[in-house]
Amino acid sequence: MSTSSTSTTAAQAPKRSASMIASIADAGVETTRAPFGHALNAVAADDERVVGLTADLGKYTDLHIFGEEHPDRYYQMGMAEQLAFGAAAGMAQTGLLPFVTTYSVFATRRAYDFLCLDIAEPGLNVNVMAALPGLTTGYGPSHQAFEDMAILRGMPDLTIVDPADALDIEQAVPQLAAAPGASYTRLLRGAVPRVLHEYDYSFELGKAKVVRPGEDVLLVSSGLMTMRALLAAEKLAEHSVDVAVLHCPTIKPFDAETVLDAIDTPRMTLTCENHTVVGGLFESVAAAxxxxxxxxxxxxxxxxxxxxxxxxxxxxxxxxGLSTDAVVARVLAELDAQG
Known part of the structure; x- marks a missing residue:
């Protein structure tokens, strides 16, 4: 069985049918195809309890990779997110280890009650892998999950993961499988950026980590915005601005100690997130x-x-304001405003 995936640069990646669903990787950034599907296969090879369920979106959440390798453990539940979550809860009650995929908007807006009362409240190990988080599609409000973390942060005993790239996803999947309780992951699918391997970094559930040191500015980031923060830091170096990047892949539980230690310096601090300013990373930092x-x-x-x-x-x-150039411009403007 092969669990490897293919890496390319964004320029080499297959072209999408429309720019509305263009790759989130900046030009020249290395990408990996379907890291979640391959990572789940690797976990399933060693654990027969692993099952995969999807609400008619297997090919669009990369769960089809798992389905091709393990057809007897793959469940296509149709366009019924509530049913998928309820079935996953029942499977977990019998000792199975479900990973459920859908889009973020459907997992949060449509199936909240099932995630809360069927999965999180009884403390079941069900892992929801939700694609199209934040602004990762151009299809408008029906598919833009710009408020998904705000909806879910108040749910007790729910782990929320916002991975930056393929490495985060590959290392998060086995840790989520091993961790007790329910989780929600803002899944990056398709051609996923691979940037963190260039730094001394490994994913650790519940931990924030300084990926890049810097003396002048601190960017506290999560999700795909960590890629943008790192790219912006390189460009800002050309302006003689030394930028540190602190990556927060776990939004809940929030690693307040690491984040506060990094913020409590004379550096200018900005948060970077692919989410509304209400209820996400920024407000987690502010509360801490x-x-x-x-x-x-x-x-x-x-x-x-x-x-x-x-x-x-x-x-x-x-x-x-989420593009790399927009982040660079915002940092320079803030520095100018401070004099």
Whole structure:
């Protein structure tokens, strides 16, 4: 059985049918195809309890990779997210280890009650792998999960993971399988960036880590915005700005100690997230700072508290400040404002 995946650069990756679903990888960034599907196969090879369920989105969440390798453990539940979550809960009650895939909007807006009362409340090890988190599609409000973490952060005993790249996903899957309780992962699918292997980094569930040191500016980031933060740091070095990047792949439980230790310096701090400014990484950081307390300003780079436009994905990332160039411009503007 092969569990390897193929790496390419973004420029070499197969072209999508439309820019609305373009790869989130910046030009020239190495990518890996379907890291979740291959990682789940590797876990399933050693654990017969692993099963995969999807709500009619196997090919669009990379779970079809698992289905091809383990057809007897793959369940296509149709366009019924509540049914998929309820079935996964029942399987977990019998001792199986379910991974369930759908889109983030359906997992949060449509199936919240089933995730909360059937899975999280009884403490079942069910792992929801939800694709299209934040602004990773241009199809408009029906598919843009810009508020998914805000919806779920208040749910007790739910782990929330926001991976940056293929390495995060590959290392997170076995740890999620081994960890007790329910989890929700903002899954990156298809041609997924691979950037963290260039740094002294490994994923550790529940831990934030300084990926890149720097003396002038601190970018606290999660999800795909860690890729953008690292790329922005390289560009800002050309302006003689030394940027540190602190990656927070686990939003809940939040590693407040590591984050606060990094913030409690004279550096200017910004948070970077592919999520609304309400209820995500920025507010997790702000709440932690209030509890210590640390009286320092933190500037959010995040999606606005509004329904977003539809359109070409690169255009939207520029418009809403998530592109690498937009992050660079925002940091330089903040530095200028500080004098």
């Amino acid at each position: 700072m209030a509890r210590r307390p640390i009286g320092r300003p933190v500037t959010p780079i995040a999606l606005p508290d509004e329904f977003l436009d539809a359109g070409a994905l690169p255009t939207l990332h520029d418009r809403y």
